[in-house]
Amino acid sequence: MTSKDPEEEHPSVTLFRQYLRIRTVQPKPDYGAAVAFFEERARQLGLGCQKVEVAPGYVVTVLTWPGTNPALSSILLNSHTDVVPVFKEHWSHDPFEAFKDSEGYIYARGAQDMKCVSIQYLEAVRRLKVEGHRFPRTIHMTFVPDEEVGGHQGMELFVQRPEFHALRAGFALDEGIANPTDAFTVFYSERSPWWVRVTSTGRPGHGSLFIEDTAAEKLHKVVSSILAFREKEWQRLQSNPHLKEGAVTSVNLTKLEGGVAYNVVPATMSASFDFRVAPDVDFKAFEEQLQSWCQAAGEGVTLEFAQKWMHPQVTPTDDSNPWWAAFSRVCKDMNLSLEPEIMPAATDSRYIRAVGVPALGFSPLNRTPVLLHDHDERLHEAVFLRGVDIYTRLLPALASVPALPSES
Numbered sequence: 032m033t034s035k036d037p038e039e040e041h042p043s044v045t046l047f048r049q050y051l052r053i054r055t056v057q058p059k060p061d062y063g064a065a066v067a068f069f070e071e072r073a074r075q076l077g078l079g080c081q082k083v084e085v086a087p088g089y090v091v092t093v094l095t096w097p098g099t100n101p102a103l104s105s106i107l108l109n110s111h112t113d114v115v116p117v118f119k120e121h122w123s124h125d126p127f128e129a130f131k132d133s134e135g136y137i138y139a140r141g142a143q144d145m146k147c148v149s150i151q152y153l154e155a156v157r158r159l160k161v162e163g164h165r166f167p168r169t170i171h172m173t174f175v176p177d178e179e180v181g182g183h184q185g186m187e188l189f190v191q192r193p194e195f196h197a198l199r200a201g202f203a204l205d206e207g208i209a210n211p212t213d214a215f216t217v218f219y220s221e222r223s224p225w226w227v228r229v230t231s232t233g234r235p236g237h238g239s240l241f242i243e244d245t246a247a248e249k250l251h252k253v254v255s256s257i258l259a260f261r262e263k264e265w266q267r268l269q270s271n272p273h274l275k276e277g278a279v280t281s282v283n284l285t286k287l288e289g290g291v292a293y294n295v296v297p298a299t300m301s302a303s304f305d306f307r308v309a310p311d312v313d314f315k316a317f318e319e320q321l322q323s324w325c326q327a328a329g330e331g332v333t334l335e336f337a338q339k340w341m342h343p344q345v346t347p348t349d350d351s352n353p354w355w356a357a358f359s360r361v362c363k364d365m366n367l368s369l370e371p372e373i374m375p376a377a378t379d380s381r382y383i384r385a386v387g388v389p390a391l392g393f394s395p396l397n398r399t400p401v402l403l404h405d406h407d408e409r410l411h412e413a414v415f416l417r418g419v420d421i422y423t424r425l426l427p428a429l430a431s432v433p434a435l436p437s438e439s
């Protein structure tokens with residue numbers, strides 16, 4: 032389907048590029064334009080459309096294709112509409128122009144994360160609908176704001192609303208990550224984000240003196256303890272070929288703050304860390320470990336959490352889970368090889384799983400370099416279109432999973 036003549040572009044690719052041009056970029060996303068875009072899709076496809084304002088200006092758009100058996104739980108296809116900021120000077124093309132090069136690569140912020148998936152869902156539903164299919168289970172597509180900054184004004188609120196419960200979701204698909212090989216990655220769990228700020232206080236004074244008990248010395252000790260832990264986890268990952276990134280705990284020092292002048296010893300300094308805690312970690316013991324590193328550094332060293340996810344869930348990847356059985360059967364039939372993993376980052380799936388809905392993180396992107404959040408994020412149009420084919424096979428299977436014991 033790849034074509035060099037823009038006149039011959041596949042309409043699904045054209046729609047994808049239109050969506051990429053909507054500037055839903057943090058920190059000031061144009062959510063209004065995205066909502067209008069999905070309302071128009073609902074109109075064109077003859078789907079139900081519901082707008083749920085979870086916080087002022089933060090709307091979740093829900094497009095619904097009703098199933099033939101309303102007694103059954105539904106399939107939720109989730110995607111976020113916001114994208115992360117760009118460093119424009121490092122891009123080969125304007126990141127909001129959706130430029131397509133002569134080989135068929137589409138350059139845009141959101142090309143992989145995750146505007147592709149939103150359009151792939153929509154185009155798979157369109158195809159199935161045009162072909163006259165109906166399935167027992169209802170399919171809902173949710174387009175949510177705010178994922179890239181934590182989901183606090185998006186999915187975190189939405190899952191608590193009556194409108195969410197009214198969807199009666201039995202199973203959800205959400206984003207995954209591209210895979211550079213022939214295989215496709217699928218995520219059955221996630222590491223938990225813990226964003227920690229360590230603040231150290233100490234004696235101030237003149238920059239020329241050997242002052243005792245400074246904030247900097249104590250902060251340095253905590254930073255050393257945490258970076259030593261980082262090295263240990265890194266070595267553990269490196270030395271065991273069976274371990275994947277999501278199976279160990281990662282941490283990065285992401286901010287250092289404090290100080291006013293070269294010659295003034297500050298009374299306060301802080302360091303911020305982005306921890307991603309593996310699902311099998313004892314969370315209570317881990318928090319105690321963080322506290323004890325602070326205590327060991329001396330008096331006046333405290334920590335606070337800007338984010339502390341405490342409810343990691345695992346969606347079973349064996350045939351005891353009928354959703355997994357349906358999902359993996361389709362992949363097998365299509366000769367797609369799957370690599371089940373723990374998501375190293377965090378997605379809205381954590382909120383969905385936490386309210387008891389099993390979810391898989393899956394972006395049907397193989398043979399694609401991992402460029403989410405990176406410069407020159409891009410996706411080949413043929414890979415994008417193949418993803419539409421994949422959902423066109425997955426959706427009938429998922430929406431036809433027979434009644435579960437809890438549903439009969």
Ligand code: MET
Nearest residue numbers: 178179180181224376377
């Ligand atoms: C931790 S909030 C989620 C934001 C983003 N998806 C990340 O993993 O960093």
Ligand SMILES: [Zn+2]
Nearest residue numbers: 111144145206
């Ligand atoms: Zn994403």
Ligand SMILES: [Zn+2]
Nearest residue numbers: 144179403404
């Ligand atoms: Zn992202």
